[in-house]
Amino acid sequence: MSNDNAEPNIFHFATKELSQDAFLCWLLSWANKNYNQTETKDFYNFAQIFIQKTTGRNDLSLQKISRQEKHIDILLELTDTKGNLYAIVIEDKVLTQEHDQQIERYVKEIKNIASDNIYIMYFKTGFTSEQEKRRLYNAYKNIYICGHDEIYRLFEKHPNHYLFNQWFSKYSKDYEQIEEYLKNSDYANVFTNKNECEMACALDKITSNIINNTKFQKSYWYIVDQGHTPHICLYEKYSKNIDGFTIHNAIYLMFRGKSYNISVKQHICELDALTCKDFTGSSGKGIKSRIRIKDYDKLPQNLILTKENMRNSIERATDWQVKRKSDKDNLMIIQKSFLYGEDISHNIIKETPNIEKIIQIIENL
Numbered sequence: 315m316s317n318d319n320a321e322p323n324i325f326h327f328a329t330k331e332l333s334q335d336a337f338l339c340w341l342l343s344w345a346n347k348n349y350n351q352t353e354t355k356d357f358y359n360f361a362q363i364f365i366q367k368t369t370g371r372n373d374l375s376l377q378k379i380s381r382q383e384k385h386i387d388i389l390l391e392l393t394d395t396k397g398n399l400y401a402i403v404i405e406d407k408v409l410t411q412e413h414d415q416q417i418e419r420y421v422k423e424i425k426n427i428a429s430d431n432i433y434i435m436y437f438k439t440g441f442t443s444e445q446e447k448r449r450l451y452n453a454y455k456n457i458y459i460c461g462h463d464e465i466y467r468l469f470e471k472h473p474n475h476y477l478f479n480q481w482f483s484k485y486s487k488d489y490e491q492i493e494e495y496l497k498n499s500d501y502a503n504v505f506t507n508k509n510e511c512e513m514a515c516a517l518d519k520i521t522s523n524i525i526n527n528t529k530f531q532k533s534y535w536y537i538v539d540q541g542h543t544p545h546i547c548l549y550e551k552y553s554k555n556i557d558g559f560t561i562h563n564a565i566y567l568m569f570r571g572k573s574y575n576i577s578v579k580q581h582i583c584e585l586d587a588l589t590c591k592d593f594t595g596s597s598g599k600g601i602k603s604r605i606r607i608k609d610y611d612k613l614p615q616n617l618i619l620t621k622e623n624m625r626n627s628i629e630r631a632t633d634w635q636v637k638r639k640s641d642k643d644n645l646m647i648i649q650k651s652f653l654y655g656e657d658i659s660h661n662i663i664k665e666t667p668n669i670e671k672i673i674q675i676i677e678n679l
Contacts, residue, residue, distance in 0.1 A: 434458065
């Protein structure tokens with residue numbers, strides 16, 4: 315413990331999502347109209363803030379709170395002054411992200427409760443990236459994202475209560491650590507230490523700068539599960555159907571310790587990978603079903619020739635370094651390496667003519 319004289323805090327021990335679920339249920343229970351009276355008015359008003367921000371309404375009364383109903387973290391059932399039913403699906407996260415369209419499934423499961431009067435609260439205490447927010451807003455209507463920054467602003471004005479005080483004391487320290495990560499610009503240190511939260515903060519900041527300052531406005535980031543290798547995808551395209559297979563062509567920023575690369579990669583994968591939901595990475599993108607080099611002898615010859623022809627065309631188009639033989643899966647075609655220090659977006663802008671040549675070759679496949 316950092317301070318031996320500090321009062322023990324239950325939330326230093328109750329760190330899992332189920333514990334956070336319980337705290338949220340306790341907090342939101344104060345939204346019941348029975349607590350709208352003098353001695354409990356502050357707690358009632360505070361709980362109502364979350365309902366109002368999620369629904370945009372101030373006339374809803376809490377009727378029921380359920381945990382893990384139909385696998386939903388928290389389900390609120392409410393009524394308006396006319397007795398109409400409403401529901402709020404709360405997806406509670408600490409570090410993980412929404413996956414496998416789980417919120418969409420939950421909404422379908424409770425259509426019988428509130429018909430179309432269904433709202434979503436995405437409550438996440440861990441780092442909530444701009445990329446994650448964009449993806450959720452694009453995927454779901456009637457969603458309120460209460461991310462780490464919004465949570466801090468709301469709880470700064472929490473009512474004076476023992477549990478609120480303990481929870482916010484613990485959360486403030488976690489929040490301050492995220493803020494420190496976001497201020498850091500020593501990326502060589504970030505990607506060497508491989509603290510996943512710190513890497514996520516750095517990747518999101520770099521990606522936002524790329525989106526705002528370069529031509530690559532569809533860029534997204536992810537961290538490869540096996541090796542924790544951070545990637546930012548600047549561009550990607552799937553080839554046409556070639557005998558039941560497709561080639562995933564992509565241009566990445568790849569961060570490795572004290573340097574980073576702009577790299578071109580190709581993966582051969584089965585055509586159904588385009589609709590496969592078993593993806594990696596923060597964006598829900600990335601390929602699990604790619605074909606490894608050891609299985610290339612089982613692939614159609616014209617598929618291999620297509621890939622090799624594209625590889626050769628890209629090698630001739632730029633003066634970037636060829637890394638064909640050093641990659642264990644023979645996936646990397648070509649790359650340009652940089653040391654940290656100069657602005658990453660600036661380097662991408664300088665290399666945009668080469669990147670555009672590569673994109674043109676891929677687009678013409």
